[in-house]
Amino acid sequence: MRATTHRVIVGGSSRMTEIPDGTVELVVTSPPYPMIAMWDGLFSTVDPAIARALDQGKGEEAFSRMHAVLEGTWREVVRVLRPGGIACVNVGDAARTLGGRFEVFPNHVAVSHAFRRLGLHSLPTVLWRKPTNKPNKFLGSGMLPAGAYATLEHEHVLILRKGGVRAFSPADRLRRRESAYFWEERNTWFSDVWTGLRGERQGTARASPGRSRSAAFPFELPYRLIAMHSLLGDTVLDPFLGTGTTMLAAMALGRDSVGYEIDGVLAGEIGARVREEFPGLARPGEERLASHRRFIEDEGARGRVFAHRSRPYGFPVVTGQESDLELPVPEGWTETAPGSFEVRYASERVPE
Numbered sequence: 001m002r003a004t005t006h007r008v009i010v011g012g013s014s015r016m017t018e019i020p021d022g023t024v025e026l027v028v029t030s031p032p033y034p035m036i037a038m039w040d041g042l043f044s045t046v047d048p049a050i051a052r053a054l055d056q057g058k059g060e061e062a063f064s065r066m067h068a069v070l071e072g073t074w075r076e077v078v079r080v081l082r083p084g085g086i087a088c089v090n091v092g093d094a095a096r097t098l099g100g101r102f103e104v105f106p107n108h109v110a111v112s113h114a115f116r117r118l119g120l121h122s123l124p125t126v127l128w129r130k131p132t133n134k135p136n137k138f139l140g141s142g143m144l145p146a147g148a149y150a151t152l153e154h155e156h157v158l159i160l161r162k163g164g165v166r167a168f169s170p171a172d173r174l175r176r177r178e179s180a181y182f183w184e185e186r187n188t189w190f191s192d193v194w195t196g197l198r199g200e201r202q203g204t205a206r207a208s209p210g211r212s213r214s215a216a217f218p219f220e221l222p223y224r225l226i227a228m229h230s231l232l233g234d235t236v237l238d239p240f241l242g243t244g245t246t247m248l249a250a251m252a253l254g255r256d257s258v259g260y261e262i263d264g265v266l267a268g269e270i271g272a273r274v275r276e277e278f279p280g281l282a283r284p285g286e287e288r289l290a291s292h293r294r295f296i297e298d299e300g301a302r303g304r305v306f307a308h309r310s311r312p313y314g315f316p317v318v319t320g321q322e323s324d325l326e327l328p329v330p331e332g333w334t335e336t337a338p339g340s341f342e343v344r345y346a347s348e349r350v351p352e
């Protein structure tokens with residue numbers, strides 16, 4: 001397959017002037033979460049009335065002003081998406097006590113409303129059930145009723161589309177077939193509750209000022225979303241790039257990517273992360289192939305007969321839609337300019 005390109009842009013994503021209208025197939029992102037204290041300062045820098053509202057215990061005002069700040073980026077996301085393009089937004093709700101009152105600020109509702117106002121259409125969403133190490137955590141009055149609260153152990157992945165279902169030219173049809181996923185992956189990935197995602201980054205991998213504010217999502221989250229909603233060679237945008245997890249997943253999956261990060265320290269560390277983690281980027285594909293082989297063996301042992309065969313790999317597959325599926329094998333990378341990367345892929349297939 002051809003090389004892919006990846007670009008980190010240091011700056012705010014409320015003006016993505018580097019990206020022309022209608023040129024992005026997929027957006028995968030996680031914004032700073034409104035009403036989560038670690039982001040108060042960032043939101044207040046853009047709109048100082050937010051700090052005042054928080055000081056005065058005016059939660060509703062702070063919440064809606066923070067979402068107004070995010071809306072600048074969402075407007076740009078809608079502009080750069082191509083017709084039929086998809087936006088996947090990971091966001092969690094915020095539980096907070098302000099002015100002596102405990103409440104939950106439903107970020108997923110506000111982000112969903114913002115995109116719908118801007119003209120995108122909602123698709124079925126995913127609930128990401130996060131692993132918890134605090135099974136007995138109580139909020140509120142503990143064992144006494146009418147003042148205790150469920151522990152928030154999930155986040156949302158909103159999925160929205162610009163216009164109707166994407167149209168594919170005859171030239172795109174083979175690329176689409178090569179970008180397929182396995183039948184058994186489909187059954188897990190398209191469930192609406194995700195648990196046990198791999199690659200969770202607990203806290204901060206390295207003690208640097210940037211990393212301590214990263215709030216990175218697990219690698220598997222953008223990896224799945226990119227595999228599910230885009231084609232090989234498509235362009236994936238992350239307007240809140242953080243440590244660059246979406247970019248690494250796009251590299252692993254043979255998609256181009258571009259991302260904005262306002263924190264220059266974090267953005268500057270993405271190159272180091274690519275250097276560190278690139279050697280492992282072929283592994284998710286290898287694991288998927290190994291897992292498919294186990295699936296075939298297990299099902300074969302139960303007497304299942306497969307009517308289709310993979311052309312690149314030779315092993316059986318459940319449906320004809322999987323017969324041209326081919327997973328890219330990242331082989332090497334170059335930093336072509338500061339923050340710009342080119343990734344090359346092995347031309348031969350993973351051996352049987």
Ligand SMILES: C[S@@+](CC[C@H](N)C(=O)[O-])C[C@H]1O[C@@H](n2cnc3c(N)ncnc32)[C@H](O)[C@@H]1O
Pocket residue numbers: 011012013014029030031032033042073213214215216217218239240241242243244245246260261262263266
């Ligand atoms: C929740 S984190 C994203 C983490 C990322 N998904 C990862 O895996 O590392 C949100 C990021 O958005 C950045 N950010 C906040 N406002 C921004 C803006 N207007 N434009 C670009 N980046 C912004 C923050 O500095 C932070 O790194």
